[in-house]
Amino acid sequence: MLVTAGVGVSPWTVFAEGVTDITGWSLGFATLVISASVLLLWIPLRQAPGMGTILNAIIIALVLEYVLPFLPTFETFVANALLALTGVFVTGFGGAIYLIANLGPGPRDGLMTGLQAVTHQPIALVRTFLEVLVVAIGWALGGTLGLGTIFFALGIGPAISIGMQILQFRGSVH
Template structure:
């Protein structure tokens, strides 16, 4: 039973389903791939919005950005931009290919946060908000699985994950968890603010993505 429960750890590559694009970088992507890309990014953004609404801790990369601001004096937004740009530069040796998903990642998630946040429920108790944060992590992971399987280009951080996975050949869940824990550890050392939601995200986003891929692979048609 335990082996079956941990079977998501066997996923070492992004599944190719009938709605996956043949190429990440293409000027004529399949319509079905674009549709699933957008759906995945909307769900991803909703998950991040739930985490923000919970208010029990920001994401590991935001902790990292906070730490950078403490050292450099930059604004949080500028620090986030520099970090994202640096991650994209790392794509070059990792041989990651951008696509429309790389651009839409920033646009769609920002729009979801802008228009959905005001309508999400808020709770007074810490336990309820902690559970909301946990739900947010798994919603984010499932959305990430959808848009990554669409294969139209990952976002900066997801591309870092797939790049390191290709080099190490380790399970996606473990690679993503390692990256998130490393980032949050550096950010916290530099003075970033750590919360329970941060811990949930650092330890949960990798397994959530892998579980999402496993579910989609079992329900979809392999190419």
């Protein structure tokens, strides 16, 4: 939804867009290659992937590859900004699903926790460093920055938290 809105994307998607600009790959394939590369960085960090880790990488790549062309686009900036904001909440809810399932972190989350364990720096500092690094590289390679990037940076944490609260509430009702 963030990509379709055209008003800026998440930091890692900025990076993937930059990779597509220099390789000619599709956004889905570039995202899959980046996820696999990030998983290789787990080895010296002694992180262990789970089923959720692998599924995260594959599903995100497949959605970008095959669902993206079918998502709506709008003519007005306001409508596209709302689409981007909705995309942040959908992403946050999806993140909550795989975190609650406890099947392993996504590739980027595992990199974050692995670096935090090695550096002993606060998790917020490690995540911010990673996000700023990949957005800078992606932008230098030609990726898209914009309002959606800000929405994602400020909204993904609360969106995941809300998603987890909803899922935990539903789990306690049944």
